[in-house]
Amino acid sequence: GDSVTQMEGPVTLSEEAFLTINCTYTATGYPSLFWYVQYPGEGLQLLLKATKADDKGSNKGFEATYRKETTSFHLEKGSVQVSDSAVYFCALLHGSSNTGKLIFGQGTTLQVKP
């Protein structure tokens, strides 16, 4: 079945460092891909998305490119801030049916130190 694998955390960075969180997926067809972020005590917020191969999603300085050849959707940010500390989830939505079933990776905790 469909699945998403994220790099294990926690990831600890200093402020202004470069961030990469790896995400790979297994799915038939052409899924849509998402990054969600969860701050302590809150629900999930959509960070960015991409719906087809080679699409680049971007928001708040974060970027991710849908790479079908490597089945990847890695999250990057050039300069992280303390306020980016959160848990990041990669997710896919199967493209072949009108379903709302998101499949999530296990989440990666990011801690940014001043």
Place this chain on the structure above:
Amino acid sequence: KAGVTQTPRYLIKTRGQQVTLSCSPISGHRSVSWYQQTPGQGLQFLFEYFSETQRNKGNFPGRFSGRQFSNSRSEMNVSTLELGDSALYLCASRKDSGKRDTQYFGPGTRLTVL
């Protein structure tokens, strides 16, 4: 525009009891999905409702049930609570006008079973 709201935000129950959680989607959104988040299993899909009908169901026992009302509000019910049901329950809504709709999450209901 108001976001997805969930009530109550926190709930404490004892084993064997039942519980009902409520979700009000974003105005105009017709699809509501429910997810369970635990430290061990991560984010898992429970079920999805559209036009008062369950459209998709995850791999959970029959103790977990839900429904959707004509105004798209949704409830989920867990009967005969077990310790392992302690989790953050997240509701998400989407417009459902196409296959690639984005899901927007509520803040969640934190259920603790003692």
